Amino acid sequence: MSKTFEKLQPYLDKSMALQTARNLFEWDDQTTAPFEAAEYTAKVVGILSDEYMKSLVNEDVKKLLKKLQEEKEQQELTEKERAIIRELSKTYEELESIPPDEYREFNELASVSNRKWAKAKKDNSYEDFAPYLKKIIELKKKFACYRAKKGQLPYEVLLSDFDECFMIPELDQFFEKVKQEIIPLLKEVAKKADTIDKSYNYLHYDIQKQKEFCRFLSGYIGFDFNRGVIAESAHPFTLQLHNHDVRITDRYMEDNLESAMFSIIHESGHALYEMNIDDSITQTLVGGGASMGMHESQSRFYENIIARSQEFWEPIYNRLQSTYPENLCNITLKHFIKGINKAAPSLIRTEADELSYPIHIIIRYEIEKMIFQDEVSVEELPKVWNQKYQEYMGISPTTDSEGILQDTHWSWGEFGYFPSYAIGSAVASQLYACMKEKMPLTQYLKEGNLTPIREFLRDNIHKYGAIKNTKQLLKDVCGEDFNADYYVNYLKDKYRKLYDLSI
Structure with a gap:
């Protein structure tokens, strides 16, 4: 020093x-x-x-x-x-x-x-x-x-707070690709939505049992309860004081089995990032994640790519069935996997499937740009929100609680955060492609052995904290720059197969 x-x-x-x-x-x-x-x-x-x-x-x-x-x-x-x-x-x-x-x-x-x-x-x-x-x-x-620097738009200043690698030109290009490729696919999938029955998901599920199973899931993927705690909040989130004190929350609904399970996996993904930051940099200015884009890549990697795969559930599905035998005894693993991957236009971002999720983010991104270009007033926001849901999803909220009020971010002034979720999903897909070439990832999941996956992410991403940015980490791990094609191809391959589509 x-x-x-x-x-x-x-x-x-x-x-x-x-x-x-x-x-x-x-x-x-x-x-x-x-x-x-x-x-x-x-x-x-x-x-x-x-x-x-x-x-x-x-x-x-x-x-x-x-x-x-x-x-x-x-x-x-x-x-x-x-x-x-x-x-x-x-x-x-x-x-x-x-x-x-x-x-x-x-x-x-x-x-x-x-x-x-x-x-x-x-x-x-x-x-x-x-x-x-x-x-x-x-x-x-x-x-x-x-x-703002000379020539810099106000909204770009806010975007840089969450990921310095993605400004308006990059995001516009990324989201345009998603709109062109994914919206038509979502419309085709919506026509076949009734082919997958997931009515089991909306039966009554005891809250205490949900809490116990969610705690198991969190520990299963690697959450360290000696360095972290789980609480409840209106909107699930992760907060770290340092790498030995990482706190996550969940929210439980009696009539929705998936909600709390996938929220806890998502937040545990964030928590693993923070817990695995190297001791030498924790409690410093670089002692957090590289960016929110990279942070969301970790949570969405675990929540979607890992936890919505059949291989992940093969060792533990019987445990879920035995927790709720009256609801799941006749639901086979194959049926359950189709259920947790069912896609359809929806109103609530945090409950959305993988395919419709980026559309939720595009809507928020476009509205935030309008706000900071003085194109919409606060009073007009609910109307604009509802119009965009109708335009992109073909549905419209009937209440503000399921529309403009559903997210906590704006109440904290976190404008510019939402694009990180979509960036994170895209980065997660790119990392997934890279990891499959370097390890027998699906075999590890079938064995219930998540340690090598966790250690790979720790050694190649987590331990560096904010010493490197999103694109530097991708270059080091995958040997190439950010490439949204991995994300688009991942979604198209997955949902064409799930719904037996030819498009």
């Missing part, structure tokens, strides 16, 4: 501790805190956010950072330290551009806004949430304009 970096370390440590405290409040707020706590806790979150900003944006850090960016100093740094300085430079530039009072205001607002969203969703009352969303959008627009 260089002497200059050594001087910087206390500031990094303090900012990390303050960020950890903010994360703890977020976890508590979404899991166990009483509803009326939000507006009062928001003041605490605001103060912590203010202190977090001050811990990094000050003259001492500015001088040390400038010195550490010099070529001579860079030569004395390790790869990890250079990566930390790179991340600090981006963080410093972002925070310095935002007035401290507005930064604090936003963090207090987001804390309250999320609770208002949860209640509005429950009450099916968009008008109750709209004033908070309007203020969130106003502040995010201001922040994006503060941060």
Whole structure:
């Protein structure tokens, strides 16, 4: 460690501790805190956010950072330290551009806004949430304009917060390919939807038994309960304090067997990423995932490519049947696999099948672009949302709870996040193709041996944290750049076979 970096370390440590405290409040707020706590806790979150900003944006850090960016100093740094300085430079530039009072205001607002969203969703009352969303959008627009480089669109600033490798031109091209290739396939599949019966999925399933089986599933794919916990929330999520404290949540419905199972596998995929980040970089600025695109690739790899395969269920399906014998005793494994892969246009993103899922993301991406190009008002959003579902899916929400209010992301101001899900699905397909060439992946699944799969991802992706970005990791692991053809071909091959289609 260089002497200059050594001087910087206390500031990094303090900012990390303050960020950890903010994360703890977020976890508590979404899991166990009483509803009326939000507006009062928001003041605490605001103060912590203010202190977090001050811990990094000050003259001492500015001088040390400038010195550490010099070529001579860079030569004395390790790869990890250079990566930390790179991340600090981006963080410093972002925070310095935002007035401290507005930064604090936003963090207090987001804390309250999320609770208002949860209640509005429950009450099916968009008008109750709209004033908070309007203020969130106003502040995010201001922040994006503060941060934008010359010629950079505000929405691209927000996209870069989640994956720096995919801006509007790349996303437009990617989503256009998906629309051209997948929407026609989805329409053909919809014509044959009745050929797969999954009525068993909507029978009554005891919540306590669901919790127990979901805990088994999480552990089965590798979640370490000595370093992680599972709780409940209105919207499943993953939060890490460091690689020895990773927290996930799930949501359970009595009349939907799949929902909680695949949510817990999804969140466990996120958790494995965080748990497998190397000890040497945890609790640093590069101690999280490379990007949300890469993070979502891990969750969606486990949730869809692995857990919706027959090979995954062969060793454990009898356990699921014995958990719910009255509902599943006559449902064969073959029937179950068809059921969990059934595709059809749907309204709820988190319950969507693999084939229709990217269309949900395209709708959100297009609406976010409209928001940040001042093409739609907050009041018009439900109408625009419903129109796009009708245009792309041929269906339209009858309530705001199953439409504009279904996702938590905007209540936190996380505009630009949604494309990460589709990027993640595409990256997962590319990694899958690569991994099949390097290991007998399907045989491991049949044996119930997920260790080699988990170790491959740990050694090639997880341990690096944010030292490398999405495209660098893909290049290193697969030997090529991002290629959406893997995703399109994966979906077409899978669903043509499932529904015996010739298109």
